[in-house]
Amino acid sequence: MAGVAREFPDLTGEAGEVMTDQGKISAVALDRVSKRYGDVEAVCDLTLQAEPGELLVLLGPSGCGKSTVLRLIAGLESPSEGTVRIGTQVVNDVDPKDRDVAMVFQSYALYPHLSVRRNIEFPLRSRHFPSNERGELVLRVAKSLQIEHLLDRKPAQLSGGQRQRVALARAVVRRPAVFLLDEPLSNLDAQLRIEMRAELVEMHARLRTTSIYVTHDQTEAITMGHRIAVMHDGRLQQVGTPRAVYEQPANAFVAGFVGNPPMNILPAHITSGTANSGGAAGVVSANFLGGEIALGAEHSVALRGFSSDEVLAGVRAEHLSPDPEGTIHATVSLVEELGDYQQLACRLGTGQLVTARARSGAGTFATGDAIALAVVGEVHLFDPVTSQRIGS
Amino acid sequence: MKADPSVTARPRTRRAVSVTFRYVLLGIMAVIIGFPIYITVVNSLLSAPQIAARPPTLFPLHPMWGSFATAFNQAHLGIYLRNSMIVTVLIMVAELLTSILAGYAFACVRFPFRRTIFMLCIATLMVPMEATIVPNRQTIVELGWFNSFPALIVPFLASGVGIFLFRQAFLGVPRDLHDAARLDGYGHFRFLTRIAVPLNRPLIGAFALYAFLSAWNQYLWPLIVTETNGVRTVQIGLRQLQALNVDQTNVIFAGTLLAALPIFVLLLIFQRQLVRGLTAGALKG
Amino acid sequence: MIPDRNRSRKWREALLGYLWVLPALGVFAVFVFYPLGKAVWLGLYRTPPFPNLASKYVGASQYGSVLSSAPFLHSLERTVLFVIFTVPAGIVLGIALAALANQRLAGIRVFRTVFSSTVATSTAVASVIFFTLLDPQVGLFSYWLGKRGGTGILQNPTLALPAVSVVTLWQNIGFTFILMSAALQSIPDELLDAARIDGAASWFRFRSVTLPLLSPTVFFAGVVGIIGSFQAFGQIDLLTQGGPNNHTLVLIYYIYQAAFTNNNYGLAAVLSVALFLILLILTLGQFWFLERRVFYGRES
Numbered sequence A: 001m002a003g004v005a006r007e008f009p010d011l012t013g014e015a016g017e018v019m020t021d022q023g024k025i026s027a028v029a030l031d032r033v034s035k036r037y038g039d040v041e042a043v044c045d046l047t048l049q050a051e052p053g054e055l056l057v058l059l060g061p062s063g064c065g066k067s068t069v070l071r072l073i074a075g076l077e078s079p080s081e082g083t084v085r086i087g088t089q090v091v092n093d094v095d096p097k098d099r100d101v102a103m104v105f106q107s108y109a110l111y112p113h114l115s116v117r118r119n120i121e122f123p124l125r126s127r128h129f130p131s132n133e134r135g136e137l138v139l140r141v142a143k144s145l146q147i148e149h150l151l152d153r154k155p156a157q158l159s160g161g162q163r164q165r166v167a168l169a170r171a172v173v174r175r176p177a178v179f180l181l182d183e184p185l186s187n188l189d190a191q192l193r194i195e196m197r198a199e200l201v202e203m204h205a206r207l208r209t210t211s212i213y214v215t216h217d218q219t220e221a222i223t224m225g226h227r228i229a230v231m232h233d234g235r236l237q238q239v240g241t242p243r244a245v246y247e248q249p250a251n252a253f254v255a256g257f258v259g260n261p262p263m264n265i266l267p268a269h270i271t272s273g274t275a276n277s278g279g280a281a282g283v284v285s286a287n288f289l290g291g292e293i294a295l296g297a298e299h300s301v302a303l304r305g306f307s308s309d310e311v312l313a314g315v316r317a318e319h320l321s322p323d324p325e326g327t328i329h330a331t332v333s334l335v336e337e338l339g340d341y342q343q344l345a346c347r348l349g350t351g352q353l354v355t356a357r358a359r360s361g362a363g364t365f366a367t368g369d370a371i372a373l374a375v376v377g378e379v380h381l382f383d384p385v386t387s388q389r390i391g392s
Numbered sequence B: 001m002k003a004d005p006s007v008t009a010r011p012r013t014r015r016a017v018s019v020t021f022r023y024v025l026l027g028i029m030a031v032i033i034g035f036p037i038y039i040t041v042v043n044s045l046l047s048a049p050q051i052a053a054r055p056p057t058l059f060p061l062h063p064m065w066g067s068f069a070t071a072f073n074q075a076h077l078g079i080y081l082r083n084s085m086i087v088t089v090l091i092m093v094a095e096l097l098t099s100i101l102a103g104y105a106f107a108c109v110r111f112p113f114r115r116t117i118f119m120l121c122i123a124t125l126m127v128p129m130e131a132t133i134v135p136n137r138q139t140i141v142e143l144g145w146f147n148s149f150p151a152l153i154v155p156f157l158a159s160g161v162g163i164f165l166f167r168q169a170f171l172g173v174p175r176d177l178h179d180a181a182r183l184d185g186y187g188h189f190r191f192l193t194r195i196a197v198p199l200n201r202p203l204i205g206a207f208a209l210y211a212f213l214s215a216w217n218q219y220l221w222p223l224i225v226t227e228t229n230g231v232r233t234v235q236i237g238l239r240q241l242q243a244l245n246v247d248q249t250n251v252i253f254a255g256t257l258l259a260a261l262p263i264f265v266l267l268l269i270f271q272r273q274l275v276r277g278l279t280a281g282a283l284k285g
Numbered sequence C: 001m002i003p004d005r006n007r008s009r010k011w012r013e014a015l016l017g018y019l020w021v022l023p024a025l026g027v028f029a030v031f032v033f034y035p036l037g038k039a040v041w042l043g044l045y046r047t048p049p050f051p052n053l054a055s056k057y058v059g060a061s062q063y064g065s066v067l068s069s070a071p072f073l074h075s076l077e078r079t080v081l082f083v084i085f086t087v088p089a090g091i092v093l094g095i096a097l098a099a100l101a102n103q104r105l106a107g108i109r110v111f112r113t114v115f116s117s118t119v120a121t122s123t124a125v126a127s128v129i130f131f132t133l134l135d136p137q138v139g140l141f142s143y144w145l146g147k148r149g150g151t152g153i154l155q156n157p158t159l160a161l162p163a164v165s166v167v168t169l170w171q172n173i174g175f176t177f178i179l180m181s182a183a184l185q186s187i188p189d190e191l192l193d194a195a196r197i198d199g200a201a202s203w204f205r206f207r208s209v210t211l212p213l214l215s216p217t218v219f220f221a222g223v224v225g226i227i228g229s230f231q232a233f234g235q236i237d238l239l240t241q242g243g244p245n246n247h248t249l250v251l252i253y254y255i256y257q258a259a260f261t262n263n264n265y266g267l268a269a270v271l272s273v274a275l276f277l278i279l280l281i282l283t284l285g286q287f288w289f290l291e292r293r294v295f296y297g298r299e300s
């Protein structure tokens, strides 16, 4: 699974910079970076790298410190501790304008008094590009984003989607070495958001600029990122390819945050198969969701080092299905028709809700039906104290 | 891959230099702007000969508080302040009442010629009081109000600014609230007092501050319709105070402080309404 | 039956409306519209040179003669000079102070308080303080400016109007500072952040982003300042009384002198109408301009 979507230029040694025909592409590295605002620790001991040419997505709930990370990279804030590196240079004390980064803000931050043309031109003007070159660059980028007919309007006369494009144009026009996007699609309606997602990915494929993309929307993260870095409360939870994060969440938070619907995570009690519980080694069984289930042999090894029988177990909806033989008894409380399958919200005897899926072949269900569920795929185990994943 | 320390060190010192430079600028401006008030406080605590002595005393080592009592009693500041307070509070309350009532009527009550009458009220904004002092003073004399409180108060019982602001505010009260209140049997008066006014408390605060400040700081009108201490407002009182002898400069300074004190306290209390209150006259605000 | 009930309810509502606008309307009628008309009318009568003679109807001729007379033009010139001395400098200073105080520095609140402190003063308070400090005998400023004894600054024909302007500037600076600070703080941080990343050095950022975004406020401060300066009376009355040698005889003070020192009501009325028209044009200009240009930020 490693190395998905790694078609961007190879790193040679520790250069951190690659020259392409498009210009310079730099790596971004944060090394043990913390940022405090008074008592608030917005970012805590963060170590993270974006490889040259990569599209790295920073994912996390609102308030977890994502914007702060971008602002640290852009130089709008300076870290309380740690170093920020762009390319080969430590940039802690480098002014934002000398970092060769561009940023797209959530609110677009278009200058309301300037026309679209002047907005896009702004970074060129402030860098004293000659005027003929400016005009050509603006026109080219405006064409590529299909906004050349809007060049003489003011931002107030644009729709949300058009403003978004202007903000992008302003960011890419001077070919920065690093591209920072702070929830750029969150102010758009659902339809437009899906369109722009595709466009952004295409644009990245064309430009190959190292990009760090912030979002709180896990679908966006999974569909767009080469790699995803999940943050929570200012701390990095996990970095990896979308698939790795989805299939092997590093802790209960990531498991619950990535994926739709969220993974069902509930306490479970190991009944046999470990040193504590006795029984045959190699076969682990647990009391989970009010029923007795067998866990895969791979858990036996992992649990050997684990001192308690109480764990958190997680199972994704697609791995929990109605099965007449199932040991978990529940009542269907809500049915969602999703074409190939039905998604069922089921109330357990304990009162808890879990989400399960029924393939269209497996019969149809209606609210109020009493059913039995069985685990048909992987069960993830987490330490109830640290919430870290147990095993691989 | 450690960065060359000299590369990172330079911006640090540059930042320190620029911070120092900013403090120096801030300090110079603060001294220039703050000095007149500072020296007023200092001089109010000195004796008149000390004030006249050179080199000047810039810090009162032995403050004397007597000048405040002299200003308050002998120089009549007490009476002037009382008069100003009476006049200002009455104007403020009356302006609030008339503006809220008229603003509400223009926004929410239907009656013939509503628009025309509203335009008339707005037109008053174009007529500065300074342009009508001559006939207005004659009116006051004819009414027998010369040198009396009504002369200071009655011309200011209504405010075009207030009517405009409150009409805007009441137009902004959602239609649904009106309808809901109607279903509950609320008439206009109860809707105004129980819903429209409470909803607009911030504006009322800001406008009250604006009305208070404008009334308190009036100078020209009180000057031409009063002639005795019994009705003079504090601004005109300062004119009397200024005429005091050079051997009473400390009393002059103390008097100006007493005159400024109520507004100072008021602004401290109403800091949140300050900007809106100060700019209430800006009809686009 | 029902139409009748409806009609009576309509009348009751209308009655209530009239009742509620009546107090304001009454005050306006007596103290705004009537005196305005009366001022125009008074201007048609020439006040006799001696009291107790009847005023003489002279028609519009008095308007013509007064408005082309040297004293009127002199007072207008003084007023315009006063505006020029006070308004632009006040705005520039206000913006500079606001920009200076709009930084994250330790103790910045103290500076903000000092800069806004003059809002607590009135024209009269400011004037009396400066009058005493400029006193040629005991005034500290006179001493520092090397003017001890002899003619004081306020008694000096060339310096009097600038001195009155400085006092006015000082008294207004608190207001302008607060106004400009509020405007600065309402500029979204993201815009300035964007400009920083876009490579703008701090002066370029200020000139090309901050200043244009301040322009509605600058315009507002300009109009309010000009209108305020045309109405400035207290500082003249307390500091110079139009002197020395009429060098600070601005229009409003000319009206005051004509009416209440010389009892020349006809002259005062003509001057009042002129003042009214000037301010009317300024105010209408303000509305026109605000409608047209300045509010680019709003969607419409």
Ligand SMILES: Nc1ncnc2c1ncn2[C@@H]1O[C@H](COP(=O)(O)OP(=O)(O)O)[C@@H](O)[C@H]1O
Pocket (backbone or CB within 6 Å): A037, A040, A041, A042, A060, A061, A062, A063, A064, A065, A066, A067, A068, A069
């Ligand atoms: N300038 C600031 N001053 C104080 N606290 C801040 C500041 N900026 C951000 N924070 C705090 O830091 C935390 C992270 O904020 P942010 O990076 O904006 O989160 P996100 O972008 O993930 O929603 C929040 O708790 C926020 O309140």
Ligand SMILES: [Mg+2]
Pocket (backbone or CB within 6 Å): A063, A066, A067, A068, A182
């Ligand atoms: Mg954010």
